[in-house]
Amino acid sequence: MESVILQIAARHMRPLLIILSLVVLYRGHNEPGGGFIGGLMLGAAYILYAMAFGVAKTQNRFVFSPLNLTALGLLIAVVSGIPALFAGDTFMTGEWITLFADTVAELKLGTPLIFDVGVYLAVAGMLMLVMFSIMEE
Amino acid sequence: MNTGLFITLLLFLSFLAPFTRRYLRGAAGWIYAILPLTGFIYYLGLLPAINDGMVILESYRWIDVYGINFSFYIDGFSILFSLIVLGIGTFILIYAGKYMQTYPMQGRFMAYLILFMASMQGVVVSGNLITMFVFWELTSISSYMLIGYYHEKPEARMAALQALLITGFGGLALLGGFILLGIPYGTYELSAILANPDLIKQSPLYLPALILILIGAFTKSAQFPFHFWLPGAMAAPSPVSAFLHSATMVKAGVFLLARLSPVMGGTELWHVLLTLFGGFTMVAGAWLSITQTDLKRILAYTTVSALGTLVLLIGTGTQYAMNAAIIFLLVHALYKGTLFLMAGNIEKVSGTRDINMLGGLYKSMPVAAIIMTLALVSMAGIPPMLGFIGKELIYESAVFAPTAKYLILIAAFFTNTVLVFLSLRLSLDVFWGDRPQYGKRPYEPYFALLVGPFLLMLGGLLLGLFPKILAEPLTASAITSISPGHDAVGLKLWHGINTALLLSIMTLIAGIMAYKYKVAFIAYSGGVNVRYFAREFAKGFASGMDAFLLYTKNQTKRIQHGYHRYYLMTVFAVASVLVWVMIWRTDPIVLELNFADMPLNLVAVLVLIVAAALSAVVSHSRVIALIAMGVIGFGITIIFIAYSGVDLAITMVMVEVLMVILAVAVLYHLPKYQKYSETGDRMRDGLVAALVGSFMMVLVLQAGTSQLGVPISDFFKETSYTEAFGRNIVNVILVDYRALDTLGEITVIAIAALGIFSMIKLTKKVKS
Numbered sequence: 001m002e003s004v005i006l007q008i009a010a011r012h013m014r015p016l017l018i019i020l021s022l023v024v025l026y027r028g029h030n031e032p033g034g035g036f037i038g039g040l041m042l043g044a045a046y047i048l049y050a051m052a053f054g055v056a057k058t059q060n061r062f063v064f065s066p067l068n069l070t071a072l073g074l075l076i077a078v079v080s081g082i083p084a085l086f087a088g089d090t091f092m093t094g095e096w097i098t099l100f101a102d103t104v105a106e107l108k109l110g111t112p113l114i115f116d117v118g119v120y121l122a123v124a125g126m127l128m129l130v131m132f133s134i135m136e137e
Numbered sequence: 138m139n140t141g142l143f144i145t146l147l148l149f150l151s152f153l154a155p156f157t158r159r160y161l162r163g164a165a166g167w168i169y170a171i172l173p174l175t176g177f178i179y180y181l182g183l184l185p186a187i188n189d190g191m192v193i194l195e196s197y198r199w200i201d202v203y204g205i206n207f208s209f210y211i212d213g214f215s216i217l218f219s220l221i222v223l224g225i226g227t228f229i230l231i232y233a234g235k236y237m238q239t240y241p242m243q244g245r246f247m248a249y250l251i252l253f254m255a256s257m258q259g260v261v262v263s264g265n266l267i268t269m270f271v272f273w274e275l276t277s278i279s280s281y282m283l284i285g286y287y288h289e290k291p292e293a294r295m296a297a298l299q300a301l302l303i304t305g306f307g308g309l310a311l312l313g314g315f316i317l318l319g320i321p322y323g324t325y326e327l328s329a330i331l332a333n334p335d336l337i338k339q340s341p342l343y344l345p346a347l348i349l350i351l352i353g354a355f356t357k358s359a360q361f362p363f364h365f366w367l368p369g370a371m372a373a374p375s376p377v378s379a380f381l382h383s384a385t386m387v388k389a390g391v392f393l394l395a396r397l398s399p400v401m402g403g404t405e406l407w408h409v410l411l412t413l414f415g416g417f418t419m420v421a422g423a424w425l426s427i428t429q430t431d432l433k434r435i436l437a438y439t440t441v442s443a444l445g446t447l448v449l450l451i452g453t454g455t456q457y458a459m460n461a462a463i464i465f466l467l468v469h470a471l472y473k474g475t476l477f478l479m480a481g482n483i484e485k486v487s488g489t490r491d492i493n494m495l496g497g498l499y500k501s502m503p504v505a506a507i508i509m510t511l512a513l514v515s516m517a518g519i520p521p522m523l524g525f526i527g528k529e530l531i532y533e534s535a536v537f538a539p540t541a542k543y544l545i546l547i548a549a550f551f552t553n554t555v556l557v558f559l560s561l562r563l564s565l566d567v568f569w570g571d572r573p574q575y576g577k578r579p580y581e582p583y584f585a586l587l588v589g590p591f592l593l594m595l596g597g598l599l600l601g602l603f604p605k606i607l608a609e610p611l612t613a614s615a616i617t618s619i620s621p622g623h624d625a626v627g628l629k630l631w632h633g634i635n636t637a638l639l640l641s642i643m644t645l646i647a648g649i650m651a652y653k654y655k656v657a658f659i660a661y662s663g664g665v666n667v668r669y670f671a672r673e674f675a676k677g678f679a680s681g682m683d684a685f686l687l688y689t690k691n692q693t694k695r696i697q698h699g700y701h702r703y704y705l706m707t708v709f710a711v712a713s714v715l716v717w718v719m720i721w722r723t724d725p726i727v728l729e730l731n732f733a734d735m736p737l738n739l740v741a742v743l744v745l746i747v748a749a750a751l752s753a754v755v756s757h758s759r760v761i762a763l764i765a766m767g768v769i770g771f772g773i774t775i776i777f778i779a780y781s782g783v784d785l786a787i788t789m790v791m792v793e794v795l796m797v798i799l800a801v802a803v804l805y806h807l808p809k810y811q812k813y814s815e816t817g818d819r820m821r822d823g824l825v826a827a828l829v830g831s832f833m834m835v836l837v838l839q840a841g842t843s844q845l846g847v848p849i850s851d852f853f854k855e856t857s858y859t860e861a862f863g864r865n866i867v868n869v870i871l872v873d874y875r876a877l878d879t880l881g882e883i884t885v886i887a888i889a890a891l892g893i894f895s896m897i898k899l900t901k902k903v904k905s
Binding site: 129131 | 787788791794795798799802803863865867868869871872876877879883884887889891893898
């Protein structure tokens with residue numbers, strides 16, 4: 001089914017949803033949100049697009065296929081546990097660094113954020129993987 | 138440098154090999170060989186200090202709770218083995234770089250080979266039983282990859298699987314044995330165990346630990362009745378046979394026995410079992426090798442025989458026997474490595490490995506012929522090679538064996554006679570005599586293919602010529618470290634005229650006689666139908682595997698019936714019954730329902746949810762049922778929001794939306810309801826549903842009243858921001874406190890997604 005309304009909506013919704021998913025991912029540490037929800041949103045953005053334009057056309061837009069995205073997410077999640085080993089802690093201990101300490105732009109970065117990015121990508125990847133397989137049928 | 142770093146470097150090199158091979162071209166083998174050579178020099182440099190009685194300990198934390206560490210324990214015995222592994226490994230890499238040049242996937246082959254080298258090196262320097270087990274299993278896995286290198290051949294796959302199953306089974310037994318061994322000590326550290334060797338012998342765990350460890354060692358070292366995997370492993374390319382299946386990996390079992398002999402040895406049982414299995418394997422291996430015609434299979438069976446000899450010597454356990462074991466270990470590694478590499482060369486230049494199709498090769502490849510013949514001189518135990526000293530020591534220890542000395546003596550005599558016979562056969566029948574028509578014109582092998590065999594052979598020669606200066610310093614501390622009560626006996630070529638020498642001369646004569654009447658000898662040996670007996674083992678193993686597979690297939694069919702509704706029903710029923718039992722046992726059930734302070738709008742939502750649930754149950758259309766389920770989901774979302782569970786609400790909305798999309802995509806493919814379920818089925822389903830619903834309800838209501846110690850949520854509330862720098866407790870738990878759980882979860886969903894993906898794609902392919 002080709003629907004112009006859906007297509008226009010999907011075209012404009014996709015970037016918005018992607019940005020929203022990133023916001024949700026980033027703010028997840030202090031406020032409601034996080035990698036899992038963000039991942040679902042990212043997946044939803046592309047599923048909406050696929051419903052409007054078809055799976056084949058959607059997959060052309062990817063640098064990473066859903067399969068690789070899932071794998072990449074898992075890899076990032078695992079790798080995020082490694083810095084702790086160098087700090088002498090056990091695997092997956094959260095390690096933090098603070099940038100621009102005591103200024104307005106104070107920024108705390110830590111391996112849990114990297115881990116969350118991994119979750120985000122893995123969840124989005126697997127969602128698309130499953131949905132696209134079924135929708136292509 | 139230290140051992141931990143060295144093994145890490147080897148593993149890293151293995152990781153790099155597939156990517157770099159292409160750019161290094163012909164030089165790849167030479168360049169990769171630099172690392173093991175460095176290790177060889179490093180360990181050689183440690184030798185003087187070790188000979189003065191030093192032991193190097195190295196330890197890296199791993200799992201403190203269980204006393205499991207990455208520990209390394211380096212004494213004379215580890216050094217000797219390290220030198221064998223790395224020395225031969227260096228030449229194997231050089232050889233393989235040339236030998237495999239025309240084959241595809243050479244980079245991967247090199248990677249497996251180096252991986253094996255790293256794991257074997259790990260085994261021999263392990264200072265913790267669990268560390269050793271890990272490396273032990275890694276050798277089995279890399280061996281599997283290497284035997285199955287020609288994976289397009291079914292027999293190579295079969296042989297690889299067979300070797301993996303047998304050594305894997307042994308590895309499992311070994312793990313059990315190690316754990317039992319560790320219990321009385323309270324640690325797995327080798328140094329602690331070696332310091333107090335009698336503790337295990339007084340423990341009731343000694344017997345089970347001994348049996349399990351012996352299974353591990355016997356499977357790895359191809360002792361009867363597990364011997365058959367080793368000849369099968371000859372499906373691997375020649376460098377692999379030379380390295381893994383003669384010089385190093387198969388000796389891991391022997392290594393383990395020798396390593397643990399101060400601890401586990403010295404008892405009657407140890408003595409009897411090792412002598413029996415080792416002696417029988419020694420004779421059987423020699424006997425089976427007589428009728429073989431494939432060069433590599435001949436060598437494989439003599440390897441089985443040599444491994445039996447080593448086990449026998451360790452079981453005998455006298456001073457002479459331990460000396461003989463160490464010397465023979467070295468001798469065998471040197472000559473057998475050479476012979477396997479030469480077998481590869483012969484196949485390469487002549488196109489065949491069948492001894493009946495070979496002959497007269499001396500004219501085409503004189504250098505190779507001389508190298509191989511000298512290695513065979515060592516195998517036959519003729520001076521001045523080190524093999525002679527090894528064989529003298531074996532006879533010596535047989536003469537002084539505490540029990541069954543005549544039996545051992547006869548067995549050793551027979552085995553050595555066969556070795557002399559085979560040495561004659563492998564040299565005279567291959568390089569001299571009639572020259573048959575070859576498929577291609579034989580030529581002298583390349584330098585890279587000869588340098589390894591030459592130097593290994595030279596090692597055997599020099600060690601034999603100068604036993605006092607060279608061989609003794611190399612082996613003395615190895616001998617004392619595996620048999621603390623004994624000293625190394627002086628090594629020399631000429632012992633004067635004694636029983637051992639007389640036996641040697643008789644062996645030689647018997648061997649020559651056997652060669653002279655070889656046709657009759659081989660026919661006789663074949664007539665006893667040993668081949669039949671050898672084949673039965675591999676065949677019996679295969680049919681055993683088939684029967685097991687059939688059994689599991691039937692079991693799986695029963696449990697994995699493929700009906701999703703019954704899976705769900707099983708899960709729900711089991712879970713709810715279990716929880717019900719728990720609830721019943723712990724606290725009296727108190728149901729306090731208080732709707733008084735509930736706002737009216739939420740009551741409306743609740744009524745809506747109940748109504749939707751009822752309509753989902755009675756509806757005759759999937760679409761309506763689905764919509765009703767959606768109403769329930771969004772109703773719950775509203776309740777979450779009302780009680781400020783925003784996180785849950787967002788997730789719920791996302792999940793609900795996606796469920797609808799998913800359901801729509803699937804519904805499209807489903808047929809209409811064909812028939813409705815029977816009343817009986819509905820009653821059953823209703824019962825399960827009621828069970829689940831009621832347990833959930835009671836559980837939630839009980840949660841408020843039951844006191845189960847301090848709730849962990851307080852801890853999270855307090856530390857979430859101070860320690861984990863996040864105010865969103867739910868998310869902090871997910872990505873920090875319980876990150877490992879989350880990692881497990883996303884791994885599971887990724888696997889599930891892969892499963893769905895491949896299922897759909899595969900069925901599509903089958904259809905089209």
